[in-house]
Amino acid sequence: MSAPARMRTPTRAEVEDLLYLEAELLDTWDLDAWLALYTDDCRYVVPATDTPDGDPSTDLVLVDDDRLRLRLRVERLLSRKAHREYPHSALRHLVTNVRVGASEGGEVEVRASFVVYRSRNGKDTVFVGGYTYRLVEIDGELRVRSKRVVLDMSSLRPANDVAVIL
Template sequence: MTAVTRAEVEDFLYREAALLDEWDLDGWLALWTEGPTSYVVPCNDAPDGDPAQDLVLIDDNELRMRLRVERLNSRKAHREYPHSRTNHQVYNVLLGEPAGDELPVTASFTVWRFRNGKASYYVGRYHYRLVASDGRLRIRSKRSVLDMTELRPAGDLAIIL
């Protein structure tokens, strides 16, 4: 991977957060690479869980992400129609050592969700594998590890973290 600055990565992550907050889920999908992709949210009690062996809250490949976006954009997602208002906050961005064409990136997050007069939140850490494609950053994998020991403050996970 060519030299990418932390500011460029931060701008990319902020753009992703803005797309999610605007419910531009098709725009969010456009941030991903083609081919093998992975969006995982492990269970709170097994943050290092392997989706192939352990129970996880979300384990999406490219097809499942597209189907999730299609459902969330339709009236079929009763938990999210009308859409919640969200506020994705990304901070403490750290770049790892590039490995082949991938750049590992971690960042802390807080996502606020407002729906039906109630506020809920999700707090945790993102683990990305980013690649440069056509001079632009793309997501190959994203793992959203929740720091919360239970989902009770949030109630459910019907949004994209």
């Protein structure tokens, strides 16, 4: 990929198209295409439910993945060795309340709310929260430089784990 150009502020419709595509790719388990939406220097963070503002360098977080770790996560989830996700859960990612900030420093901050429904082995779980993205434009396409998933749940007890990509 070439270096990001000076970024214009994308329209909400353009951002929504990217977020809806991401949701569709996750729901259909097209994780290789999903990963292609992310930059080489990407970061995917899910802080612990008791420290939603937690910093991965100093606080315990549920997920702190760079591009390599995301690639390994995708490979594991797509293999038969991922016992928690084989066969795959039925997923439905719902994205709403998309807000696009101003472009600054070659990237734009986007906030959105989400609900993810997961059904597997007769058990249904729901994850609720908010996304914060940092998007860049590379070769005319919006790409995800970072995604922070803050769960609006007092505990993971109802869900038990975060075995899927939120």
